[in-house]
Amino acid sequence: MKIRVVLPAVAAVAALALTGCVNNSDSEGAGGGTKTPATSDIKADSAxxxxxxxxxxxxGKLIxxxxxxxxxxxYKDANGNPTGWNVTLADAIAAKLGLKPEWQVSKFDSIIPNINGGKFNMGSSSFTDTLERQKSVDFIDYxxxxxxxAAPKGKTVNPEDACGLKVSVQSGTVQDTDEMPARQKACKDAGKPEIQVLKFDGQExxxxxxxVGKADALSADSPVTLAAIKATGDSLQASGESFDNAPYGFVxxxxxxxxxxxxxxxxxxxxDGTYTxxxxxxxxxxxxxxxxxxNGGKS
Structure with a gap:
């Protein structure tokens, strides 16, 4: 089971060691299918x-x-079930379709193959809608x-001048597959040391x-980075402004x-206002x- 929030310093290391925070299986199993309070009153839309x-x-179900x-x-709640605003929104979609949501927790990079293989009906995992991904699946942008x-509090890190730094990302995200390779190439072309990319199965x-000082900075989607900064108290700060805005899509x-x-x-x-x-x-x-x-993604 993953930790629910990021923990400061030494406590974080201990928690990670004890919980085995990496998804090691292709699919960890189903979460609950019970509607949340935010979706319990939603009526199916006949159209x-x-x-x-x-x-x-x-x-009768949406996997x-x-x-x-x-x-x-x-992310996972205290009982190991998927939660978060993206989960609530997907639950609401299932309600509008008159279906019961059945959640399957899986590695990020296995979700699209499982959709194409018929194991999952839909993917809801902060997927950035990209032209490359559109070749194999559809996105409903939302x-x-x-x-x-983000970098340690008090440390100035410029994403545009990060050659030679260690930057952590979650594997399979657009930061891993698109941003970091482009930045590494730019550093190499300029004759500077490449960014050392540290890849992890989970954002935590x-x-x-x-x-804990193993990386100089992290790169993630803006709402995720802001939540990480909040969860760590005074440990982290944003490095500049968000950039490369792109749509999330249900897959x-x-x-x-x-x-x-x-x-x-x-x-x-x-x-009907539920989305807002x-x-x-x-x-x-x-x-x-x-x-x-x-399929509104353009890059």
């Missing part, structure tokens, strides 16, 4: 339900894959997030690497009927969007 593929509609290690978006760096571990199989059904469910949540309430309650409303675009 969205009508768009569902017959097999999913008949099953959702997530890597619950990215607070405050998605949020705008940027990348934000990536954050703790900075807290579905390429060209599937479910894509349109999920889009209709998200737009229904936007129309969920984001506002979590303090992440700054990234709200006005419509659920399919």
């Amino acid at each position: 969205a339900v009508a768009l569902l593929p017959k097999d999913i509609k008949d099953s 959702i894959g997530t890597d619950a290690s990215y607070p405050p978006n998605e 949020y705008q997030a940027g990348t934000l760096w 571990e990536a954050t703790n690497a900075v807290v 579905t199989a390429k060209d599937s009927e479910l894509t349109k059904a999920v889009q209709a469910a998200v737009e229904s949540l936007m129309k 309430k969920i984001l506002t309650d979590a303090g992440v409303e700054a990234g709200a969007v006005k419509e659920a675009v399919i």
